[in-house]
Amino acid sequence: MxxxxxxxxxxxxxxxxxxxxxxxxxxxxxxxxxxxxxxxxxxxxxxxxxxxxxxxxxxxxxxxxxxxxxxxxxxxxxxxxxxxxxxxxxxxxxxxxxxxxxxxTDVSWNYEMAKAVVPLKGPEETDWVFSQFEAERAQEFRTCIECFICQDTCHVLREYRKFDEFGGPRTMVRLANFEMHPMDQEDRIPEVKDEFGIGYCNINKCCTDVCPAGINITDNAIIPLKERVVDRYYDPIKMIWRTITGRKLRT
Amino acid sequence: MTFESHEYDVIVVGAGGAGLRAAIEASRQGAKTAIICKSLLGKAHTVMAEGGAAAALGNADDRDGWKVHFKDTMKGGKYLNNWRMAQIHAQESADRIRELEQWGAVFDRTPKGLINQRNFGGHTYPRLAHVGDSTGLEIIRTLQEKGIHSGVDIFMEYTVSHLLQNDDGTCTGCVAYNRVDGAMHAFSSKSVILATGGITRCWSVCSGSWEYTGDGHALALNAGAELIDMEFVQFHPTGMVWPPSVRGILVTEGVRGEGGVLKNSEGVRFMFDNVPDMFKGDHAESEEESNEWVRQVVAGEIATVRRPPELLTRDVVAKAINKEVAEGRGSTHGGAYLDIASQRSPEEIISKLPSMHHQFKELAGVDITKEPMEVGPTAHYVMGGVRVDAETQESTVAGLFAAGEVASGLHGANRLGGNSLSDLIVFGKRAGEFAAKRATEVEQPQLDNADIDAAIAANLAPLAREGGENPGKVYDELRDMMQEKVGIIRKEAELESALEDLKEFATRVGKTNPGSSMIYNSGWHQVMDLTNMVEISTACALAALTRTESRGGHTREDHPEPDNGMWSHTTNVIRKIDGDIVINQEELIQPPAELEELLDRVKKED
Incomplete structure (x- = not known):
C-alpha cells in the first residue's frame, strides 16, 4: 500500500x-x-x-x-x-x-427549478405508439443523474448568480426532454424564453464538457430550444405579419 | 427537549420507487401526505436498478400473460411465496407500467412502437420493460416528477429514528432528525408506510447504496411487527470483482439477457452442467441451441428454441459461480468470466448496455466490447421483511404499512430479476391507497411527549460520549463478519458464532464516538445505521440457523439439499418480545385450486 x-x-x-x-x-x-x-x-x-x-x-x-x-x-x-x-x-x-x-452544499434551488417546470402532458389513452428513434431523442436527456455539476460549472450561475432569471443547463435538459417527447402536448416555448431565461446561455459548452452522463447539453438540448424560441419570437416574417395583422402566426 | 411538530394523514418513510408511488397514490386519494427520506430526492437505491421491470404486457411475445408471470414468480420463489401477492403482482404490473409512460417514462420500443420487453432469468417470455440498462433511473425520475406535482410534502435528508405508538400498539407517527441541522421533528400520522428498501449494506461485498441498512425492518421489529423469510438473501451472481474498491457493484442480468455467456478459467460454459432438477428441460442443452436462441432474439423473432442456461434463476447462477471458484476454476481475481464481446457487435453492446460499458471502462479499465468481464456474487436483495396483508400492505401493527423491498411475501425464497421494480409500483400503489383509506377512518393521533423525549434523548446520546471507537471501524468489521459467517454458503457453527459476535457488536455500537457536531455529521448517522444493522443481521442469522435445508437465497453447506418435508411449506416468523429477537415457524398458506393448476409443481420436489 x-x-x-x-x-x-x-x-x-x-x-x-x-x-x-x-x-x-x-x-x-x-x-x-x-x-x-x-x-x-x-x-x-x-x-x-x-x-x-x-x-x-x-x-x-x-x-x-x-x-x-x-x-x-x-x-x-x-x-x-x-x-x-x-x-x-x-x-x-x-x-x-x-x-x-x-x-x-445546499442544492435545494435545483429542486425548486424542477418543480417550476410543467410536467409532461400526453393523450389520455394508454399504449402510446412511437418509434425507438423518437424515444431516443428524449432518452438522452433522461440519462441525467442530477449531480448538478453542470449547474456548478455554468458561469451564468457560478459567476453572475442569475438564479432568479436563469434555470441553468439542468433545467434546459429537463425542458428539452419534454419539448422533444413524442407525446407531449404542452407549449413550452414561452417558459423556456421568459421563466427560465434561455437567452442568458451563450453556448460556451462548459456544461457539456463536465457532464458525467455524457449528455450533449449544448448541441442537443440548448441550441434546439434556442432555435425554437427564435422561430417563435424573432422570425422577421412573423414579426411583419404581427405588425400588419395584430395577430400571432402559430407554426 | 425541543422539537418541531407536524401532522399528516399519511407519512411515507423512504423515497425510492415504492415510497414515491405510495405517496402519489395517498395524495391522489385526498390524504395529506409527506415523504421523509434519508437522501436527496431521486437518489434512493431504485436509481441503481438496471435491467428492467417485469410486466406481462405481451408486447414482445404475445404468448405471455399474467398466469405465466404468476407461475414463473412462484417457481423462482421455490413456492414459498405469498400466493396472493404473486397473483396481484402478475395481474397489476402491466397497468402500473403503462401508467408510468403517461407520467413521462420513455421506455425502449418494439418495431411496432410499443414498450419493448427483454429476456431475464426465470421469465418464460421476454417480459422486462426497460430503458437500456438504466431502468431504475427512468422509473425513479418519472415518479419523482409526478410526486413533486402531486401536493406531497418532502422532507429530504431526514432520518426516521423511532416509530411512535399508542397504548394498544397502534402506530401513531414517528420521530425523525434533519441531517443538515441536527434538529428533531415529531410527526403525528394516521398511517405510516415503510418504504425503506433493504439490508444489504450488512455485507462487505454488496450492490446496495449507503441507505441499505435495514432501517424499516428494524423500525417495524421494534414496533412489534412480524418479519418473515429473513434467511432469504439474494446474492446476485454478477457483481464486479476487480479492482477491490468496486467489488460488489452490480453487473446487470441484462448482459445475459442480451446473450452474454459465463465461462470458467478453462473456457467452459459451466452453466450447462449446473441445471437443478426442477429446471431440467427448460433450458438449452447445447451451445448450438443456445446460440440459435440468441440469434432469434437479436433478430426480433419469437424464440422457438430454449434459452441459454445462463438465464437460470439468480440463486442457481450465483451458487454455480461460487462452486467454480471454490474448485479452482475461477477467473484471475476470483470470479467467472462474463463474455458479451464474442456474442454481440460493439455497436449493439454500447446501445443495449451503455452504463455497463461506461462502468467497466471507467472503474476497471475493461472494454466490454472486446474483453470479458470478471464477475462474482454480491449481496443484492433481501426477500425477507415486514409481514404484510397481501391486499392492503398493512403490517401486523395497526396503522403501519410496508411496501417494496422492506415488505416480504411476493418473492418467496428467491426473487426473479425484474420483479422488484414492478413490486415497487404495484404494492407501493396499494400501500398508498389503503393507508389513505385508513386515514379517513381514524382520528389524528395525539402524541405522547414522554415518548418523543425518550426517542430524542436516544438520538442525542452518541454526541455526548467521551472516547470510544470510530463508528466507521465497527461498521467495516460488522460487514466483514457477516460476509464471512452469514454469506452465500452458510453452516451451523458459523451462524452460531455470528450470533455471538452480534451481541458484542451491539455493545460496541453503544460505545462508539461520532464526535459532537450536529451539522451533517456522517459519523452520527452511522451510529444510528449500525444500531439497525446489528438488529437485522441478528434476525437474518437466526433465521438462517433455524432453516436446516438449502432453498433459493439460503444455502447451508451442512444441509445442501432442499427439504421436501416440513421446510417446503414452512415460514420463519421473527418478532421482538421484551427486547429479545425470537423466532417461530408457521405453516405456509397454499394457493387455491384454480391457481395451483397453473404451477408446474411436478418438478418441485427435487
Missing amino acids: TDVKMQIFRGEEGEGEMVEYTIGLDEGMVLLDCVHRIQHEQEAELSCRWNCKAGKCGSCSAEINGKARLMCMTRMSDIIEETPEDEVITVRPMKTFPHIKDLV
Whole structure:
C-alpha cells in the first residue's frame, strides 16, 4: 500500500480551511474511497454526500483539483497522474451553491427549478405508439443523474448568480426532454424564453464538457430550444405579419 | 427537549420507487401526505436498478400473460411465496407500467412502437420493460416528477429514528432528525408506510447504496411487527470483482439477457452442467441451441428454441459461480468470466448496455466490447421483511404499512430479476391507497411527549460520549463478519458464532464516538445505521440457523439439499418480545385450486 496526501475543505457555511490528510491507497481506489477511509479511520464527522458509488445517483459531486466531478468515478491513479508533483490533490465543495459543511452544499434551488417546470402532458389513452428513434431523442436527456455539476460549472450561475432569471443547463435538459417527447402536448416555448431565461446561455459548452452522463447539453438540448424560441419570437416574417395583422402566426 | 411538530394523514418513510408511488397514490386519494427520506430526492437505491421491470404486457411475445408471470414468480420463489401477492403482482404490473409512460417514462420500443420487453432469468417470455440498462433511473425520475406535482410534502435528508405508538400498539407517527441541522421533528400520522428498501449494506461485498441498512425492518421489529423469510438473501451472481474498491457493484442480468455467456478459467460454459432438477428441460442443452436462441432474439423473432442456461434463476447462477471458484476454476481475481464481446457487435453492446460499458471502462479499465468481464456474487436483495396483508400492505401493527423491498411475501425464497421494480409500483400503489383509506377512518393521533423525549434523548446520546471507537471501524468489521459467517454458503457453527459476535457488536455500537457536531455529521448517522444493522443481521442469522435445508437465497453447506418435508411449506416468523429477537415457524398458506393448476409443481420436489 502506498500513501497519498490530499487537502479537503473543512468548515461550515463557507468558513473554514483546507486540511491535509494522508491515506493509504489500494489498487483501483476512487476518490470517494479515500473520503470514506478518512471518515472511518480519522474523522468520523467529515461530511460528504454519497449513495450508490457507481456513477448512477449523482450525489457525490465535488471540485477535485478545481474541476467539478463525481468522487465515485474519479480514480486515484488518474488524479495522482494529473496533479503536478509539487502540488497536493485538493477536494472542495461545489462553489455555486450555498455551503453547509465540509463537502456538502445546499442544492435545494435545483429542486425548486424542477418543480417550476410543467410536467409532461400526453393523450389520455394508454399504449402510446412511437418509434425507438423518437424515444431516443428524449432518452438522452433522461440519462441525467442530477449531480448538478453542470449547474456548478455554468458561469451564468457560478459567476453572475442569475438564479432568479436563469434555470441553468439542468433545467434546459429537463425542458428539452419534454419539448422533444413524442407525446407531449404542452407549449413550452414561452417558459423556456421568459421563466427560465434561455437567452442568458451563450453556448460556451462548459456544461457539456463536465457532464458525467455524457449528455450533449449544448448541441442537443440548448441550441434546439434556442432555435425554437427564435422561430417563435424573432422570425422577421412573423414579426411583419404581427405588425400588419395584430395577430400571432402559430407554426 | 425541543422539537418541531407536524401532522399528516399519511407519512411515507423512504423515497425510492415504492415510497414515491405510495405517496402519489395517498395524495391522489385526498390524504395529506409527506415523504421523509434519508437522501436527496431521486437518489434512493431504485436509481441503481438496471435491467428492467417485469410486466406481462405481451408486447414482445404475445404468448405471455399474467398466469405465466404468476407461475414463473412462484417457481423462482421455490413456492414459498405469498400466493396472493404473486397473483396481484402478475395481474397489476402491466397497468402500473403503462401508467408510468403517461407520467413521462420513455421506455425502449418494439418495431411496432410499443414498450419493448427483454429476456431475464426465470421469465418464460421476454417480459422486462426497460430503458437500456438504466431502468431504475427512468422509473425513479418519472415518479419523482409526478410526486413533486402531486401536493406531497418532502422532507429530504431526514432520518426516521423511532416509530411512535399508542397504548394498544397502534402506530401513531414517528420521530425523525434533519441531517443538515441536527434538529428533531415529531410527526403525528394516521398511517405510516415503510418504504425503506433493504439490508444489504450488512455485507462487505454488496450492490446496495449507503441507505441499505435495514432501517424499516428494524423500525417495524421494534414496533412489534412480524418479519418473515429473513434467511432469504439474494446474492446476485454478477457483481464486479476487480479492482477491490468496486467489488460488489452490480453487473446487470441484462448482459445475459442480451446473450452474454459465463465461462470458467478453462473456457467452459459451466452453466450447462449446473441445471437443478426442477429446471431440467427448460433450458438449452447445447451451445448450438443456445446460440440459435440468441440469434432469434437479436433478430426480433419469437424464440422457438430454449434459452441459454445462463438465464437460470439468480440463486442457481450465483451458487454455480461460487462452486467454480471454490474448485479452482475461477477467473484471475476470483470470479467467472462474463463474455458479451464474442456474442454481440460493439455497436449493439454500447446501445443495449451503455452504463455497463461506461462502468467497466471507467472503474476497471475493461472494454466490454472486446474483453470479458470478471464477475462474482454480491449481496443484492433481501426477500425477507415486514409481514404484510397481501391486499392492503398493512403490517401486523395497526396503522403501519410496508411496501417494496422492506415488505416480504411476493418473492418467496428467491426473487426473479425484474420483479422488484414492478413490486415497487404495484404494492407501493396499494400501500398508498389503503393507508389513505385508513386515514379517513381514524382520528389524528395525539402524541405522547414522554415518548418523543425518550426517542430524542436516544438520538442525542452518541454526541455526548467521551472516547470510544470510530463508528466507521465497527461498521467495516460488522460487514466483514457477516460476509464471512452469514454469506452465500452458510453452516451451523458459523451462524452460531455470528450470533455471538452480534451481541458484542451491539455493545460496541453503544460505545462508539461520532464526535459532537450536529451539522451533517456522517459519523452520527452511522451510529444510528449500525444500531439497525446489528438488529437485522441478528434476525437474518437466526433465521438462517433455524432453516436446516438449502432453498433459493439460503444455502447451508451442512444441509445442501432442499427439504421436501416440513421446510417446503414452512415460514420463519421473527418478532421482538421484551427486547429479545425470537423466532417461530408457521405453516405456509397454499394457493387455491384454480391457481395451483397453473404451477408446474411436478418438478418441485427435487
